[in-house]
Ligand code: SF4
C-alpha cells in the first residue's frame with residue numbers, strides 16, 4: 371500500500387544516509403525550510419533518496435509517528451549490523 375507524501379520531512383531526519391555521511395536523527399543539510407529536497411532532480415541526490423517511497427509502515431500518520439517508526443527501524447538495523455560484525459569476528463577467530 372502506498373501513501374501520498376505529506377512532506378513532513380521525517381524521513382530526511384530519522385534515517386541515516388551513508389553517501390551523505392548523515393547520521394540517523396539529524397536533519398539532512400539538503401532539506402529546505404519547507405521540507406523539500408534541494409537536490410531534487412540533480413545527479414548528486416543519493417539513489418536511496420530517489421528510490422524511497424512513502425509507506426504507512428514508515429510514515430505513520432504524523433511527523434512524530436514517522437520519526438518514531440523510522441527511529442525504531444534504524445535501531446534494529448544497527449543491532450543487526452553489530453550482530454553481523456560480532457559473527458564475522460567470531461568466525462575469523464575460529465579460522
Ligand atoms: S516521512 Fe513519509 S510522509 Fe513524511 S516526508 Fe518522508 S516520505 Fe513523506
Ligand code: SF4
Pocket residue numbers: 381382383387398399400401402406407408409410415416419
Ligand atoms: S538528499 Fe534530499 S531526499 Fe535525501 S535526505 Fe537529504 S533532503 Fe532528504
